Amino acid sequence: MRIGEVAERAGVSVRSLRYYEQQGLLESTRTSGGQRRYGDDAVSWVGLIQQLYAAGLSSATIRELMPCLHAGVSTPESRDRLRTEKTRLDEYISGLERTRERLEAMIELAEAPNPHCPVVLGR
Amino acid sequence: MRIGEVAERAGVSVRSLRYYEQQGLLESTRTSGGQRRYGDDAVSWVGLIQQLYAAGLSSATIRELMPCLHAGVSTPESRDRLRTEKTRLDEYISGLERTRERLEAMIELAEAPNPHCPVVLGR
């Protein structure tokens, strides 16, 4: 598959795919002329990368995990990394859920006829 | 309260407080010499701002909501904004929860003795 097709199917830009490769997150073979060719699983890999980005992992962290993800090679370090990131994500989600509750409270107050809105006290 | 004290209590930098004011998110009075003075509720406001930042709202969005949050003045627009942001946050949290499940699956695979780890297929 050529890079443009991967980009379209995965819903990302060509630029991003080159960036992922530069960061060591995505592999490709090259034609004799130097153009990238991808296997069918590339689209799924890109999806995973995007998902991990969205969860706040950095390129460097994802790269450290790639051997584990890619070949099932897990070291004590990679397992630690995984657990650390999961813990971080857990806490992050918890915080967001508190924010969501707060947003809900704000909506209720905003929709109530009562004009008093001491949002800031509800810390 | 002086700016340094607010910063310390709220756990943010002085720079950030000045930035929030520049963005119209945080009010202060000024001494005759031009230094900022804050009320006791400033710390709570900063907490709210940080929380909304963490939930992915931009300065501009938070600013639009300030009249509602601050004085309980809610317009149809601000209610729309609130609902839009809550919906966005809901979807974002849902995505993160899927990522969390995936991370959990990855951890299980990494800790299993079975070296086969087709993470990417579990899309």
Place this chain on the structure above:
DNA sequence: CTGGATCCTGACGTCGGTGTCAGGTTCTCG
């Protein structure tokens, strides 16, 4: 074999929240 579509590298730009530095003013305590 050719021309238009696609791809290549390298480089600089962007955005948003914040760090940091310079050079100067204000506050507060003894």
Place this chain on the structure above:
DNA sequence: CGAGAACCTGACACCGACGTCAGGATCCAG
């Protein structure tokens, strides 16, 4: 009143994922 701590504005730097442009090479259908 003096000195040191705290504050002021303005400006530039940074990070990370990606946009965008230039100038050129490659690919493939006809």
